[in-house]
Amino acid sequence: MSGAKIKNMEGFAAVSGISRPTVSKYFNDPDSVRKSTRIKIEAALERYDYRPNIYAINQNRRRTKNIGLVVPNLTDPFFAAIARTMEGLVLAAGYNPLLLSSHGGADQEISNLDSLRAIKPAGVLLAPLGRASNSALLAEFADEIPTVLFDANLEDVGEAFFGSDNAQSIDLIVQYLCRTGEPPAFFEMKNPVNPNAYRRRTAYAASMERLGQEPHFIRVDGEGWDFEEIGFRQGTRVIAEKLLPTNTVLCSNDRLAIGLLSAAFESGVRVGLGEGCSLRIAGHDDHPFARYTCPSLTTISQDYGAIGARSVETILALIEDGKSAKEREVTFFEGRLVMRGSA
Amino acid sequence: MSGAKIKNMEGFAAVSGISRPTVSKYFNDPDSVRKSTRIKIEAALERYDYRPNIYAINQNRRRTKNIGLVVPNLTDPFFAAIARTMEGLVLAAGYNPLLLSSHGGADQEISNLDSLRAIKPAGVLLAPLGRASNSALLAEFADEIPTVLFDANLEDVGEAFFGSDNAQSIDLIVQYLCRTGEPPAFFEMKNPVNPNAYRRRTAYAASMERLGQEPHFIRVDGEGWDFEEIGFRQGTRVIAEKLLPTNTVLCSNDRLAIGLLSAAFESGVRVGLGEGCSLRIAGHDDHPFARYTCPSLTTISQDYGAIGARSVETILALIEDGKSAKEREVTFFEGRLVMRGSA
DNA sequence: GAGATAACTTTACACGCGATAAGTTTTTAT
C-alpha cells in the first residue's frame, strides 16, 4: 500500500496489468484465474490500496453474499452465544453475516425483517420471538427470501427448523430429579412468550405421568423477557406464601431459575443437596451463568453447537442449490443433563 | 400494496405521477417537496410495494446513512445493553446502525473495521478492546472515518471519548466500604485487558492512601475475557490459601466479582453483611445480573445512558457538521453507588 | 394581476461493478 489511491476496478486493473473483467473474476473467486495472473493481481494488492465497492457489487450480482441473522434478544447471553457461533460459521463459508436483535418486541422483529429486505440477503437465519411474533408477516418474508428457523418453531414458516428436543430433555431431568429426591413441581410463566415453554410444560406433565407422579404447576404472572426479575419476584411470593408442593422445583428455563435462586437466598431458604438444604432447583438451557450461581445450577444443556451448525449448513445449501424441492425439515437435537449443586 | 411489482424508481415515479428526480428528492427528505406532491407520492406508496434500492443509493450518495457500532464482546451483557441503547438512538436519528462484536480478539476487531470500511459508514462508534487493540490500525481507521470512542479510551484515537470516571466511582465505593467495615483489598487480573482496569487500580491506591489505609492488591493470573471463570478459579485458590488480607474485597469488575462470589459459596464462606458472614465483596459496573447474585452484589452503576447518548450525539454532530475543528473531547461520567447485600 | 420565486419536469450523465460476446493468446493434451 504505497501508490496513489485507486478509485475503481478499472484503475486497479490498469496498475496490475490485467483486464478489468479478469480482475472482477479474481475477486469473485481467486481460484478461477490462472496462477500467474493471480500473482500479478495479488502483487498489485500489496502495493495499492483497493477494495471493490460493495454497493456496486451487490447492485449487479444476482444474489448478494449477505446472510441475515435475527435473534429475539441479544441481551440474553444464551442468544448472544448462539449468534456468535453462527456468525463464525457464516463467515467461514464466505458469506457476510448481519446480526439483528428483536429486543423482545414483535414490532422490532418485523422492522428487522424490513431492514433485511432492503439488504436483499441471500438467506436468513431466524430465531423468532415465538408467541408474540406476527407469524403471517414472518411467513410472507420467508416466502420471499430463503429462511431457516431455529430455537423457536413456527408452523410452516421457513424452509427448515432446528431446535431442541424438549420432550427428551425434560424427561431426562424429570427422571433425574425423581430418582434423586422428591418429584419436581414445574415453575413457569402463566403466559410464556416462547413456544419452547409450552412444549416443556407438556413434556413435564407427560414425564411425571409416565413415572406415576402427579404433576404440579407453579404458574406465575409476568410479561416480557425480564425472566430473572419475574423469577425473583414471583419466587419470593411463592416461598413466602408456602405454595411449593414439594422440595424440588424444575424451572421452565435457567433465567427463571436464576431469579428463583436469588429469591430463595433472600428468603433464607438454602438451596442444594447438602446438609441444611430444604429446596432443590433445576433449570433448562445451560445459560452461560448457570455455573456461577450459588449454588451452581443443575440444568439441561442445549446442543446449540449442532443447532447452529445445521442451521447454517441448511441455509447455505438452500442458497447454493437454488430452490428447496423437498418438504420442510424439522430437526430436534437432544439435550444433555448437567448436574451441579442446585439439584 | 396491491398493484403490480415496481422494480425501480422510474416505474414508481410513473405510477405516482411525479418525475423520478422529484421522487428521489422525496426519499432523501420528504419535507423537501411540495405538500401536494408528497401526498401523491405517499398515496402511491400505499398502493404499490416499492422501496429504493439501498445499493444503488449508497453507490451514488456522497455519504451513506450507516453508522458502525463496534463493541469488544457482545456475550458480555453489559455491552449488549449499551449496544442496544445506542442502536435505538442511532435509529431514532434516521441512521442505520451496524452492530459488530470483536469477540474479545484484536484480529476480529481489525477485521470488523475492515468490514465497516467496505460499507463506507458515515461514522463509527467504537468501544475498543483496550490493551490488546492494535491502536496504530485503529488510529488509521479513525483518521479515515469519523470515529467516537466509548467505554475504553485509547490515547488520541478518534474524535472524542465518553466513559466512566473511574477515579470518582472507585473513590465512592472505597469510601463506602471503609466507612462500613474493614478497608477493601483490590481483586484484579494481573494483566487486565481493559484500560479501565488500570485506572481502577490507580484510583483504588489513591483512595486508600487518602483515607490513610494501606492498599492491598490481589492480582490473579488469567488471560482473555472469561472473567467469571477467572474470578471463580483464582478466587477458590485465594480463599483456600487464605490470601485475603481483610474481610472485604473490591473487585475490578462485576464479572470477576460474580466468579468470586461463586468461589466463596463453594468454599463455604458466607458473603454479606448479616450474621455469620465473614466476607464482603463489591464489584464495579452494575452488570445486569448483579442484582440476582447470592447475595446480590454491591457495585457501581455506570451511567451508560449518558455515555450512549453523548456518544451518539457527538458522532451525529461530526457527521452533519462535517469536520471537527475543535480538539479531541474526553468526558467521564460519574458512577453511582448501588448498595446491595454483598457489602 | 404582474413579477419573483420556489418547485417541478425533462434530459443527460455519472457511479462502479457484473455480465456477455467475440476475438486473441496461452496452456494443456495428444
Next chain:
DNA sequence: ATAAAAACTTATCGCGTGTAAAGTTATCTC
C-alpha cells in the same frame, strides 16, 4: 508439433440510483 481447451482481451450493455442543467409550471408577494 499440432489441435483443442482454457484463459485472457477488448468492447459494450445494464443495474438503479444521485445529481446537475435547462426549461416549465405552480405559488407567493405586493
